[in-house]
Amino acid sequence: MPGGSIYVQPNEKYTGSSPQWWYEKFWREDAPNRRRMRYVKAGVGFVIGVALALRFGLTTASPFCGLLLGGIVAGVDWYLDWRSFHATAVWRGARRGEAITGRMLRKSLGRLGYHVLDGRAIRGQASIDHLVIGPGGVWIIDNESWSPDTEVACYGGRLFFGEKYGSKTAKALVETAEKFAELLSRETRVPVTIAPMLAVHCGLLPKGGIVVAEGVTLLKPRLAAKVIRAAEDVVLSDEQIELIARTAARELQRT
Incomplete structure (x- = not known):
């Protein structure tokens, strides 16, 4: 996060x-x-x-x-x-959410032409757990976990974690996506738009396991690759994918 x-x-x-x-x-x-x-x-x-x-x-x-x-x-x-x-292992600190999600992403997307970069940051600014680059575009994915009885939901267009507003969390992730997109666009001269996701390892998501609110898609970790694969439009060529991936590996600091 x-x-x-x-x-x-x-x-x-x-x-x-x-x-x-x-x-x-x-x-x-x-x-x-x-x-x-x-x-x-x-x-x-x-x-x-x-x-x-x-x-x-x-x-x-x-x-x-x-x-x-x-x-x-x-x-x-x-x-x-x-x-x-x-199911509470990440929340309890027994497992690392980024390791679980990263393994799922590489297993599902690696052979389909997607690059998955784990633990990246803009020096002195924002950091993310995963950066995914492929034919359908670019995504950042962070991992989070709440107590087992915390309901993650959208009401009236606003994100809620139980009885608390989730706007602060959503805003931070959207701003991080914008910063990453600005850096990659500037360095590659390829227009890059990044979609932010939040993998929820513990907490109550609605039936289907996905909530879209305030510019962020929150979902079960196993669904992240499925949502990415579902992107129908091919917005990046193979050459652009390679260029963005190389630039990200060079310009973004490992965390």
């Missing part, structure tokens, strides 16, 4: 009485309750499995069907619990 991302703050952020620390504490203390509920769900699955087997005349196989369905129910319940906790 232009003002600094949550996962590059000092480690004290995730210790003591921080929200992240309390979240992990309550999660681990609730593990016995989750296991008990998993056993109950597996038991219900066993009964349903036996009943279905008997219903279709599989009397001798009914215990096996019950165990199979009970095991599937327990496995699915365990996976959903694990996925819920894993």
